Amino acid sequence: MEIVFLAFILMLSIFLGFELINKVPATLHTPLMSGSNAISGITLVGALTSAGAEHTVLATVLGTIAVAMATINVIGGYMVTDRMLAMFKKG
């Protein structure tokens, strides 16, 4: 049952993702790519539990590296997107 439930969520999210993006002006292509890239840093949430659950030493090491990498993705991604869009407004 759990898998069916998750599969439904997955399907609806995919359709929503398809529908969200349409007729984006060319100037916004890179910021949009960068902004959605920051969202894919959500894997940070998974990394947090890996790093903090104390399963094995290896899992903690992998989790900690994952937290650092995903945080770079999230913080860097949002900040870079904001910088791009700030420029865009002035121009």
Add this chain to the structure above:
Amino acid sequence: MGIELLVNLSYVAAAVLFIFGLKMLGSPATARKGNLVSAVGMFIAVVITLLDQSIIDYKWIAVGIVAGGVVGAVIARSVAMTSMPEMVAMFNGFGGIASLLVGWAALYGFEANAFEMITIALSILIGGVTFTGSMIAYGKLSEKMPGRPLVFAGQRVFNILLILAIIASTVMFVLNPEQHLYLYLVVGLSALLGIMLVIPIGGADMPVVISLLNSYSGLAACAAGFAINNIILIVAGALVGASGIILTQIMCKAMNRSLSNVLFSGFTKVAAGG
């Protein structure tokens, strides 16, 4: 139970903010606000996850967040405006390897059933391709490596053999989770595939490739979400995966290129020498 409900309800709120954020990013008047809305969603998701009962020790989480936060902020502030696309590629690669590591770490938390093993394998596979592919894209755009298509005799055969080897080692890995040899094979071969997919593509097509790799990193996060049973990873990952594909198509059209033309240059154009 109470905390678990709170965590999951907050994930719903975060998903709503991601959806509105993505929508707003698509139009010039609201784009900057949209990015902020999506960042608030991320903040909520991360902070609320810290309440998760499976987290016992916060020491290493703090180390990872501080290190990643400082590096990310310094890179984001110091990069020149003209180098933005390659920065996106680099950040995307870090997200990809994070998903790979989350999938790998999931091997040790619990006894994974066959379905979970498949999703673990997928997050490692897609995460690995995203990581090395993004790094090559970064190298080509920043001119740290030649931007021209890199092709060699027998590339097509090599790539086909590589894909067959990946399928075989993935199957063996899923069937023998305790055999780490297959795990290392999946990690190594997927990293190699990421390189092979991007080197035959010319520097001018890199923005399209980065957009596609961005979609992959969403899919990697989504697979990792299935591996560790986390719904916000599944939802946000699928949103990025799907919207990334659409954006890639839009970008291709704007450049008057076809997606398959860009993607399979390493498989078809070898005879013509790129």
